[in-house]
Amino acid sequence: MASFNTEFDQTLHHAWHLFREGHDVPHHDVPDTVQRSWSRSRDYGLNESARILFDPVPRARIRELSEQHRQLLELVQPDMTRLFDTLSSRDWALAFLEAEGCVLASIGGEKPDMRDVVTALRPGVNLSEHIAGTSGPACVLAEGRPAVVSGGEHFFEAIRRFSCAAVPVMSPQGGLAGVLNGSRCHDGRPLGVIEPLMLAARSIENRMVEALPGATVIRLHCDPAFVASPLAGVIALSDQGTVLGATAYARHLLGLDSTEPAGIDALLDTTHDALLDALRDTSRPARLWRHNGIALHAQRVQREPARGVPRPAARTASGAASPRFDRQTHRAVWQAERVYAQGLPVLITGETGTGKEVLARHLHDTGPRSQGPFVAINCAAIPADLIESELFGYEPGAFTGASRHGKPGKLEQANGGTLFLDEIGDMPLPLQARLLRVIQERAVTRVGGTRLLTLDCALLCATHRDLRRSVQTGEFREDLYYRINGLSVSLTPLRAREDFEALIDTLLAELGAPGRPLRLDSASRQRLRQHRWPGNIRELQQVLRLGAALSHDGIIRSDDLPAELVAPTDNTLQPSQTLQSAERAAIVQALARNGGNVSATARELGVARATIYRKMEPFELEGVRDLDSDRGEAAD
Structure with missing residues (x-):
């Protein structure tokens, strides 16, 4: 075992010795999930001193896994990147495993003391229980439920300096598609963070169902306020009303048995045609009823690409990636x-x-x-x-x-x-x-x-x-x-889109290599937020391509972005400047940043639109009025 400075570590140390000696371990000392995994790991004949997780992985095996699971990786990586950015990034390493236990993608672990866990989570490593012993991912793979394994609860000594939380990601057909894991250095206490992982897993499950080809996709929830959120369940139907796939939460809401195909009329008190008619208005949820009288709220999802907007990875005739619409x-x-x-x-x-x-x-x-x-x-x-x-x-x-x-x-x-x-x-x-x-x-x-x-x-x-x-x-x-x-x-300009952050993550996922996604550090992401994007998505694609080309470790930093991306403005009032000239300069600069759009300029400066128009004549800016009118409908 590692050092035992806390009561938690000392309890684990005592429990481990009881286990090794063949004695019963008190349930309040070690969770049942961990005890069952310890027993299975011992039955597999594993040696707690083994360092198998650090053995080299053949490059051919990594390429094979990436090709085999390419579509799954495309769906997983945007949510992994988004989750990583919400955590204390330098303290965490994230990994996604396929259903057989092999790591497909990993991100993070920049701190020197995270080096061993990063090695253990690199693509190609198999974290199945019969190979890696007790760990968060191994417990999920074995029992199909979320698991937290902290410090000395791990079976292998080499990874007892770390703690991990892992959650299952279920396939549209109801089986296990993979495991999402987060690891950090063990601080002597049990790790309690699992909710962000569960939310990210649910978002990935939603993506998988929504990506099913030739399907009508419907979001469900008991509360109409959550139908459009990641908390909703998602179900995909064929043209005949047969369930093609559903998220775990949708199956729970509908009472759907994952092993049996079903038609929607067997789950809801409606026919397929009546359901489509009720969901025709995609702007608000409709109320539906299960046969047992329970009410649900549902909304049809605009299809990508079969009946909605193009998927992010689709290609135009020029070969450029097609952006999603907001x-x-x-x-x-x-x-x-x-x-x-x-x-x-x-x-x-x-x-x-x-x-x-x-x-x-x-x-x-x-x-x-x-x-x-x-x-x-x-x-x-x-x-x-x-x-x-x-x-x-x-x-x-x-x-x-x-x-x-x-x-x-x-x-x-x-x-x-x-x-x-x-x-x-x-x-x-x-x-x-x-x-x-x-x-x-x-x-x-x-x-x-x-x-x-x-x-x-x-x-x-x-x-x-x-x-x-x-x-x-x-x-x-x-x-x-x-x-x-x-x-x-x-079409909404990029600077006004609600999904700006998600669009960045999607484009980064497309540019990254399999198993090694690109990401932005906090400073470069802030620069992207501040830019006005006169070239919109086309400009964003070019900026990210440049950043990807200049990045040497998969992290795009400010130095990797174009110098003119967010040109610094000198707001210092020079001695020769009058207050009026400074005011004029501020308006001119804001108009330039907003492509001549008076409404957007007024919002940025915190004044009424009429104020900008009133300043045009004394400031000799009358020509801007026509420019604003030319662009108004498209930009506002």
Whole structure:
């Protein structure tokens, strides 16, 4: 045993000697869970002095485990990182084990006195009881329940300087998917922290159920206030209403036997069709009833990616990771799916980098035209004199330099599929008139030609501008605006998203190597929080990629981030400055940080929006008014 300075350690020391001598150990001295594990470990013939946990693990075995459990790791790592950041990080090491006992991923243990436990928790090490003896993970693997093992309660001497808490993570089918473990140095007292681990485990279980393909996902709780929280149970149903998977808490709420497949009508006092109808409104929970009269509250989850927004790990055509959309946007996305499926146009608004093309591709991929082409054209990136030929195509010899074979335009190429016009607010007025005719007539004439070519394509448009304002100023045709705006979906800028921290963790998990996730230290994470993100998710992805490339130990620090990420501002009033000039400088700097958005600037400075407008004329900032109007709908 290790040193015995506390009453707890002395009691354990005495209990261990009783055990070794074959005597009964008082139940109040050592928990029954630990005593049963001691007995099993002895029956396995383990030697308490063994150091098997420190033996080398073949790299081929680590690669094999990572490949075998790649999808599970993708679901686990964001919650592991988030949990680690909520703990006293330097004092803890976290690990996730698969159901057979092998460590798949670990994080933490930066302090020198944590070196041994970090070695014992490295990927590939098997912590099953028949190999590693009594420990928190071993007890969970053996008995399927949360376990805490402190100091001398461990069977192996080599790890008695540490304490660990471990909880099971259950699969959607009701079996054990793995174990989440937290370890720290033993301080002479029993370890009592297990609640954060249980919450993280429940979040992982929720993720696993929500990731089941081709399923209707429903959140359940007895209290409607907790339906949208990680405390809710989650269940996934097939198109026929059969349970495909459920979290442990959902099984408890529904009285679901994990070994038997069941239909939802056997669990609730409703039919599958009636259930879907009751959950049609995804903005608030619906009340359901079990056959025994117990009331539950339920809400349908917007699917990712089958019927909702794309999963974080999905890839765009360019190969970049597709960002998730925030919870505020889920209902708008669901409405856009319905509208697009009926052949109506959808207008997507939002700042640069918020994911407008990602949403457009999602609508195409999940809609009735998914087997047809997706043709995208950026109206702001093509020279004005080429937009017409790009859109409508041209006949042979239509202009100098034209191909002698002619060329079909984007509208023709999109036949049977979807045409996506990005930054349509930058389209020249003459072309707006011709596009309007094409949309009305569903036919196009190539440049230099006379034949009418029939078109059959869905139309999606996107812009960062306020098109209603552009209509008022005469920069955009009113009749075209109403033709392309069957439904308007506004994407939230990154700085206003509620899931900013979760999005960072998801992107870090994608960039990290299997079993060795990336994470941010507290200073670099604070810099990310303070930045205004004018480039939104696209900018965040690039910043994290740079940090990952410069990090040498899996921890992204401030020095690994771009120097301009949060440019320090000099707020010192110079002798030559008047109070008025300092006030003007503060407003100008705030406007720059907020991309010219007056509402956001007013919120940052803690004044009314009218105050900013009132200062514009004396400070010669009148031009900002138009900039704010151009961006207002997308940014506010």
